[in-house]
Amino acid sequence: MSNENTLSVQALARKNVQELTPYQSARRLGGNGDVWLNANEYAIAPQFELTQQTFNRYPECQPARVINRYAAYAGVDPEQVLVSRGADEGIELLIRAFCEPGKDAILYCPPTYGMYSVSAETIGVEGRTVAAKADWSLDIPAIEAALDGVKLVYVCSPNNPTGNIIAPDEIRAVLEMTRGRAIVAVDEAYIEFCPQATVSGWLQEYPHLAILRTLSKAFALAGLRCGFTLANSDLIGLLMKVIAPYPLSTPVADIAAQALSPEGLAIMRQRVTEVTNNREWLIAELEKCACVEEAFASDTNYVLVRFSASSTVFKNLWDQGIILRDQNKQPGLSGCLRITIGTRAELQRVITALQPLPGATATTLNDNQNSPRKEHM
Numbered sequence: 601m602s603n604e605n606t607l608s609v610q611a612l613a614r615k616n617v618q619e620l621t622p623y624q625s626a627r628r629l630g631g632n633g634d635v636w637l638n639a640n641e642y643a644i645a646p647q648f649e650l651t652q653q654t655f656n657r658y659p660e661c662q663p664a665r666v667i668n669r670y671a672a673y674a675g676v677d678p679e680q681v682l683v684s685r686g687a688d689e690g691i692e693l694l695i696r697a698f699c700e701p702g703k704d705a706i707l708y709c710p711p712t713y714g715m716y717s718v719s720a721e722t723i724g725v726e727g728r729t730v731a732a733k734a735d736w737s738l739d740i741p742a743i744e745a746a747l748d749g750v751k752l753v754y755v756c757s758p759n760n761p762t763g764n765i766i767a768p769d770e771i772r773a774v775l776e777m778t779r780g781r782a783i784v785a786v787d788e789a790y791i792e793f794c795p796q797a798t799v800s801g802w803l804q805e806y807p808h809l810a811i812l813r814t815l816s817k818a819f820a821l822a823g824l825r826c827g828f829t830l831a832n833s834d835l836i837g838l839l840m841k842v843i844a845p846y847p848l849s850t851p852v853a854d855i856a857a858q859a860l861s862p863e864g865l866a867i868m869r870q871r872v873t874e875v876t877n878n879r880e881w882l883i884a885e886l887e888k889c890a891c892v893e894e895a896f897a898s899d900t901n902y903v904l905v906r907f908s909a910s911s912t913v914f915k916n917l918w919d920q921g922i923i924l925r926d927q928n929k930q931p932g933l934s935g936c937l938r939i940t941i942g943t944r945a946e947l948q949r950v951i952t953a954l955q956p957l958p959g960a961t962a963t964t965l966n967d968n969q970n971s972p973r974k975e976h977m
């Protein structure tokens with residue numbers, strides 16, 4: 601195609617789309633890795649068989665078995681559950697239902713998950729940020745001061761990539777200040793690793809609370825693309841107005857229902873125990889490595905680690921086929937890499953690769969402060 605034609609297609613796109621940088625998903629950041637610890641996936645594929653073959657028919661928009669099983673699992677009513685193509689679709693549906701492009705804003709607190717800003721940009725809605733405090737707690741007065749024009753606040757708990765639970769008091773403070781003004785979406789993608797921290801019991805009290813969930817993490821089904829939004833039925837009804845007519849294919853609904861069966865839930869809980877044990881082992885081993893400045897505590901299936909020379913560490917492991925997630929560009933996270941909890945053998949390879957690397961020197965400290973990261977987010 602001629603250059604002229606290509607240019608005119610570019611010019612036809614919406615302005616915010618022209619300016620958009622696509623989400624740097626783990627799969628886009630390829631490499632020749634054989635140890636994938638960059639996307640918070642489970643290391644081993646669970647096995648399923650399809651029980652439904654009615655592919656000539658359109659699927660149910662909200663498959664009843666999936667909704668009922670998820671409601672029972674989450675301890676809410678079926679009319680408080682929406683199922684979607686991953687939690688990522690839930691993030692986007694909320695913006696589409698509540699934010700007027702070019703007028704309203706969403707608010708979130710970096711360092712945090714990247715899709716809030718990407719979805720807002722795609723739709724043409726302002727993404728306003730209020731940085732978390734140095735200890736990663738929410739800056740409640742700063743959030744309150746920034747609420748003008750905000751229709752939607754995202755709170756990620758436990759937070760990705762830092763791994764900490766947001767204190768219930770802080771989530772409550774945000775819910776109180778937004779009454780009648782904005783929706784609060786609490787992203788609980790990792791809640792299975794700390795089930796006591798859920799705010800699902802607060803739905804009665806807060807009509808403007810939405811909770812995001814997923815089968816991608818503790819349920820080991822990132823490839824299925826299945827997530828949930830929990831909220832009161834009025835809010836769910838609004839999301840139903842903007843969701844696609846058939847968001848889940850028949851095989852997805854079939855497998856999701858199986859994953860949410862009593863046996864599926866038991867396997868998920870075993871997996872959580874195994875991942876938690878591996879995580880604590882990894883943290884203890886990391887603390888013995890000279891190149892590690894700090895391995896942060898985590899309530900999830902990943903650990904955030906500050907290195908004395910993170911770009912060297914990242915590249916060194918990359919060259920050995922071990923792919924981590926670079927978090928250097930996030931506010932307050934210079935020198936930090938995120939490591940997904942893989943199998944014990946995979947984590948052993950990480951430790952073996954880290955052990956020979958030196959600790960802080962004048963040069964390596966310099967490396968952290970002065971070399972901007974170009975390729976990896």
Ligand SMILES: *Cc1c(COP(=O)(O)O)cnc(C)c1O
Nearest residue numbers: 686687688713760789814816827
């Ligand atoms: C992984 C993740 C999601 C996305 O989940 P999907 O169901 O795979 O779309 C949402 N929020 C956070 C914080 C995540 O880490």
